[in-house]
Amino acid sequence: MVELETPQMDAVFHALGDATRRHMLRDLAGGERTVSQLAEPFAMSLAAASKHIKTLENAGLIRREVRGRTHMCRLEPGPLA
Template sequence: MVEYLSPLDAVFHALSDPTRRAMLKHLSAGEQKVGDLAAPFDMSLAAASKHVKVLEAAGLLRREVRGRAHVCRLDVGPMHAGLEWMRYYEKFWNAQLDTLEEILNSEDSEKEKKS
């Protein structure tokens, strides 16, 4: 298995796959068995289990064994670190775009004065 430098790396890796994102969306409706998570996809139960293990390693999914069934539930806690990381860059890019807007408005004002 891949070793991650931080929990955030594991979260972004888990979210990088559309199948895993879809599984998380299904889990947002409530607990589901691994077989139920696999059902909407053209994949084996073994393949679904690999996706579940990646989500579990990232902390985005909690799995509980109930008899022979593996029941999964969503844990959004680790997503908060990713959200905070994105908010930092949102502030950065908003500041950059605000500066660009000021420059463009200033250039437009100069052009209007010359006309």
């Protein structure tokens, strides 16, 4: 089991406390997605999706990689293990 420090644990619970972010994590469980693909089911702007993604990144739940102009996101399940 991964031992989390209290601030990181707080960040994980904060990130999981939002239904939109939980849905994004479920999508990422199926493989990499672009920010646009993650935003699409919610009809939200890319800026709004990026805020949710940043929260997930800060919690260590996802990793974002820039490939040209495309931002790819993938699940990092470590904090949930």
